[in-house]
Amino acid sequence: MITNQRYEKIMNYLNENGSGSVNDLVDITNSSTATVRRDLTHLESKGFLKRFHGGATVDQMEQEEDYSEKSVKNLSKKLKIAQKAAELIEDGDTIFIDAGTTTYEMMPFIKASNITVVTNSITLIDQLVRNGHNTHVLGGKVKPSTKAVVGHDVIEKLKTLSFDKCFVGVNAIDIHHGYTTPDEDEAYIKRTAVEQARRAFVLADSSKFERSAFVKFAGVEEAVIITENENHPFLEKIDDRTTIIGGGVSDLYSDI
Incomplete structure (x- = not known):
């Protein structure tokens, strides 16, 4: 799976579930633990998510305003x-x-x-x-x-x-x-x-x-x-x- 496809799968999963473990993301991307961790580091640097020990959660999800x-x-x-x-x-x-x-x-x-x-x-x-x-x-x-x-x-x-x-x-x-x-x-x-x-x-x-x-x-x-x-x-x-x-x-x- 190419890099952008992994990013999309990771963000889709996090947006749907709120958070996910590294193991969850390894499973959905069919990638190694090291690859997923690198992806999370990159996505966090862009402001798309926040990492925590063993996983990540979405950051700055837009909610409906009045x-x-x-x-x-x-x-x-x-x-x-x-x-x-x-x-x-x-x-x-x-x-x-x-x-x-x-x-x-x-x-x-x-x-x-x-x-x-x-x-x-x-x-x-x-x-x-x-x-x-x-x-x-x-x-x-x-x-x-x-x-x-x-x-x-x-x-x-x-x-x-x-x-x-x-x-x-x-x-x-x-x-x-x-x-x-x-x-x-x-x-x-x-x-x-x-x-x-x-x-x-x-x-x-x-x-x-x-x-x-x-x-x-x-x-x-x-x-x-x-x-x-x-x-x-x-x-x-x-x-x-x-x-x-x-x-x-x-x-x-x-x-x-």
């Missing part, structure tokens, strides 16, 4: 990202925008006309309708903490739709797990939206980098990252795997 708490965190960064994202919407586009505090900030910046917006966010509806956009809200159960509509019906409806672009939020991004979020229901919605869009965009401020949450919804290469800091060291590690927008919007169309 919407009102998230909405005021890193607000200036979110506004920069939201404006960049909104500028990518073109006249006549059909787009999906998911529930999130950064996607919410896109609303006043959307200048394109004759667009169709599909969303699972109850917080976006009023502004979308007030601004005259053709708005479709996916039906299902409302999750109070994130103001997202979730459930089987949302997934099945999304599978019947196609989008020019989708814009989704993320709780964490790292090399091994890609884009992750704490909630399974929301992860499935993000995953489906990415699959149904010609171009997928993940909105992420730099506080989300080199962290992981419980559920992966896409690999790094499956979406363009829109962020406020294109010079962050983490982005150098993945710039050969995806497009990163941290400067001018025109850069996107020269790279894709």
